[in-house]
Amino acid sequence: MIYDISKSAFNKTRSMFKELGYTSAVNAIIEGNRQGKIYVDDMKFPKTAFAWAKPSEYYLVGCSNNNQFNSALTKLMTDTINPEVIKHKIRFSVLHCSENAWDKKINAILKNQHHRKSYRWSLLLSN
Numbered sequence: 001m002i003y004d005i006s007k008s009a010f011n012k013t014r015s016m017f018k019e020l021g022y023t024s025a026v027n028a029i030i031e032g033n034r035q036g037k038i039y040v041d042d043m044k045f046p047k048t049a050f051a052w053a054k055p056s057e058y059y060l061v062g063c064s065n066n067n068q069f070n071s072a073l074t075k076l077m078t079d080t081i082n083p084e085v086i087k088h089k090i091r092f093s094v095l096h097c098s099e100n101a102w103d104k105k106i107n108a109i110l111k112n113q114h115h116r117k118s119y120r121w122s123l124l125l126s127n
Helices: 007-020 024-030 067-087 100-109
Strands: 036-040 048-053 057-062 094-097
Touching: 007 024, 007 036, 007 048, 007 057, 024 036, 024 048, 024 057, 048 067, 067 100, 094 100
Parallel strands: 057 094
Antiparallel strands: 036 048, 048 057
């Protein structure tokens, strides 16, 4: 299952998104400073979470072997998110995942969508 949680419950997912190490967009959603939605697998004790930072950034964290959530996420992307992104004439989206285990699941989740993998580079500047 996948649940669209209310804004009042967003803070429950904050620690999950710390897995990414760069959660400013998700933190902005949680704090009400950016438009977005957060979806979880369980309302009380979420193990998997997906944030949609509108219009076209996505963040996926938690248990990657959550097949029921992953299937529901495929349907959500196909039926709800993609039509809205297309309506706003956005040409590409970016999906950030928390761990390498998601690599094996992304192709199944995005099976009906053209996608390609790219890598995030972090630079540390020092004197």
